[in-house]
Amino acid sequence: MKQIGIVAQRDSPDNRLFDTLGEILDLSFEERTFGDDRNVEAWIVLAADREFVSQMGRTNRPCYVVFQNQQLVPCGRSSKITFSTRPAAAAILAGREIETNEAIGLNALPRWLPNVAPVATKQESPVWAVQEAGRLRHHFVAMQVPALNDGEPLFTHFVGAQFLSLLPLWLFLQAVTEDQRWERPPLQATFMFDDPNLHWPTYGFVNFPETLQHANACNYHVSFATIPLDAWFVHPPTASLFKHNVQRLSLLFHGNDHLSDELARPYSVKRTRKVLQQALGRIAAMEYRTGLEVARVMAPPHGACSRNTLSQMAQVGFEAACVSRGSLHHHNKGDKWPLTIGMRPSDIIAGLPLFPRFALSDKCHNSILLAALLHQPIIPRAHHQDVAEGYQLLNDMATFVNSLGNVTWSDLKSISRSLYARMQDDTTLSVKMLTKRITIPIPPHISQIRIQCPSADHTVTDRFLWRNAGREPYWNSHPSQECLAVQPGTRLEVACVPGDQVSVDTNHVGMPGLIPLVRRLLTETRDRTLPPIHRITRRLRAR
């Protein structure tokens, strides 16, 4: 484990913050005298002043230097930060302007700093700069290191409205400690709409053929989280539209009956399993009738999901769940969640991989950038009302996402199965799984593959299984630490399956309850009558 030295000039450093950062980035932090470089990879200096900067020649390690407030100089009340095109900031930030209220009160770096090049500026004054000293690169920042309250997860300082204090520190530590030989998963994205069913070519303001047209024109993918209770009927031409355009439109699970908090209720294991069995059975029957495929990924209604339900989902065969970091925390306040949650490409909680999503809006640029910086799938979540005025919002946000570089838009199953880091060493391919089931295309010249199972929360014992995708129906068991012989050009499927996985009977799902049925019919009627009402009121207003 790499070690970072901390120099706290005045107050002691916030241990909660550094312990959490250390857990995520596999680092340890130690307060020590500046210049004692033994076993230290880099330095973090808090509350620095001019005198300290004059002594920085005492180290041969890169430094992250935070200035005392008194050293900083006012630079106006703008909420905009501009990144230079220098590679010191992450490539996806280069040349961008971001807007955040956090910037308003931010002061600039002292003007006496020698030989620095700005990385980020506010009204043309540097708030983050680098100094090249031989092979060393020191970072100077005006942003104070954030403090974590008791039990507060780190992600609360890395969300769209608040991230500026953590951003340079996060990027500095990542650059210092990262093993650059590992190739990260590609940038992946999908828009996600909650609630639509395929009873008709439209659902509320969503028009599926029109969605497809825009997705084709602006290069994006839309996943619809559909309610298993609604799967009793699918409009045949709409099913056909989905089946012929899997690269643009797809489906995933949205609860079972869409009752309030249905996946967060304190049900027994038996009852939770029954709810999930019914959801799987309803969708399996619909898939059998229509030939459609629904990703075994759950978007819990209203973001409400308990740890017990996550654990049961893993056991009955769901591959992942997709829920915002805030919702998960909000609905599980009594539960002890790791403070690291939401800062990795995916989290594995109670045996199930979780992908964070965030609300789609015309101001979600920061959330998109943060997801990309964390190598998370980019999943802006919407409701049908978000396209009441047309598809411009989706098209604009897709253009922004596509400006990040080479982004793959796809369905949740494909996203989940391609979340792994890889490293090629001669004829061996090493793979670090970030979810629990992946598919690996074997590149030319590779004869063996070494797999690292995903780091779990240690509450679940997994079995490691593999098979050749599309060739073998049965899984083979294998000790994960040993190499597997492979053939270039084939695709290897790998799964870490819970030791206590249960098979559920999806043929007998029972009748729907009267209350969920009536409730859902009323909601669907409301959603479907909104567009005509909207059209009439617009016409009346226009007169």
Ligand SMILES: [Zn+2]
């Ligand atoms: Zn919903």
